[in-house]
Amino acid sequence: MTLAIIANPRSGANRRRPRRLKRLAAQLEGRGTLLCPDGLDALAQVAVTLARQAPEVIGICGGDGTIHQVMTALLAAYGTDRPLPTIALLKGGTMNTIARNVGVRSGAERMLRRVLDGPPLPTTARTLMITDEDRAGFIFGNAGIAHFLEAYYDGGAGPVTALVVLARCIASALVGGPYAAEMFRHCQMDLVIDGEPASANQFTTLGAATVADLGFGFRPFYAAPTTPGHIQLIGIGSTPFRFATAVPTIRLARPIRRDDVIDHLAKTIALTFRAPLRYTIDGDLYPPRQSIVLRAGPSVQFVID
Secondary structure: OEEEEEOOOOHHHHHHHHHHHHHHHHHOOOOOOOOOOOOOOHHHHHHHHHHOOOOOOEEEEEEEEHHHHHHHHHHHHHOOOOOEEEEEEOOOOOOOOOOOOHOOOOOOHHHHHHHHHHHOOOOOEEEEEEEEEEEEEOOOEEHHHHHHHHHHHHHOHHHHHHHHHHHHHHHHHHHHHHHHEEEEEEEEEEEEEEEEEEEOOOOOOEEEEEEOOEOOOOOOOHHHHHHHHOEEEEEOOOOHHHHHOHHHHHHHOOOOOOOOOEEEEOEEEEEEEEEEEEEOOOEEEEEEEEEEEEEEEEEEEEOOO
């Protein structure tokens, strides 16, 4: 079995544990290659080289943003006429939401040992989501989701910051406070879902994903893992208070059955915003855009415990 690992030394957990990459290199012992590209241009070149070499398994050691950037680079390098290689996620981020979504429980060293002990390797499939034909990931969000991440990063990121921002949002929403009102302010946009215009056009929160867990234990995209080749779109137009009362339903991965919520499975979703909006892919925040097109991309096989 041929193996290459792309690692991000600056990801959350890797930065806190700088010796981890040395331990992974020692584990490889000539049975694979450990690559640490410095920046996106270098990553793109690494992806082109790997596409030419065609390793059977590519490991990604980093967090959600690293996975997003590596999958983007691999998709560009492999193109649409070749299947992507099997991916092993070696957890190295702060939240590791994507790894949790595909069923990876082990730490980086243990997962690498599992890969080296194979084959056969147990795998699970997830659909890659393509944004504007130039970015690949699994979770898209704008409006309230992007606003939440702005506050999260402004507060220093990390699990504690996430809990503080979340608690403040819920408390403010339940009393009609200004913090939640600003976080979940209405954003106007027009949606076209598989070629059909949506009737709703005002949302406080809008997300789309091919995995169930949005992060922090919230699983609004309950149907995504069992519907390959599709994206699940959730748009919420409710007030912050009504949104807060739906939190238990979201955590239980159940549909929110309300007239101010849209819930669709689609292959393509076109969004046009009345004013440019920031958006996120797998936790990475991007500058405002006036329009965005999402589509379901190829299936990706992930090694699991």
